[in-house]
Amino acid sequence: MKYWLMKSEPDEVSIDDAIREGAAPWFGVRNYQARNFMRDQMEVGDGVLFYHSSCAEPGIAGIAEVASTAYPDQTQFDAKSKYHDPKATPENPRWMLVDVKGVRKTRLLSLTEMRTYPQLASMVVLQKGSRLSITPVTAEEWKAVLALLE
DNA sequence: GCCAACGTTGGC
């Protein structure tokens, strides 16, 4: 059992969407580090901090969980998709994803608030210049975040 | 819209 923080633009998929839709493919990741986390490390049941990015109030907006192991992201094969990758083929997929299921909405733990807590200072998402859309969260960080969301 | 930080591409 591992823990993760996953960024989503609420204009695309918000925590409300994720809860309403249930398990849904986390498509569109086009970064190798983030892909490798999904492909190599994620397991069904892993905890996810659902983070809203590129919006008025960026921060953790809810809890989700990993709902599948990794499989190919179908949007890479779709010439009409903005996530199309001409170098990917079904025989040789480049991009993998997992299904993610929204569990519950929480209060918004904003990025600025997160920065005020020493117990969260180690989180990858808070590091200078960090822009990875999927980052590992330690058990200690997970517990600390959940305590703040009570 | 700006821009710092970082990732990717491609010529050499």
Next chain:
DNA sequence: GCCAACGTTGGC
């Protein structure tokens, strides 16, 4: 393999 140019992310 180096690295300049370019593209993207994402907070502000």
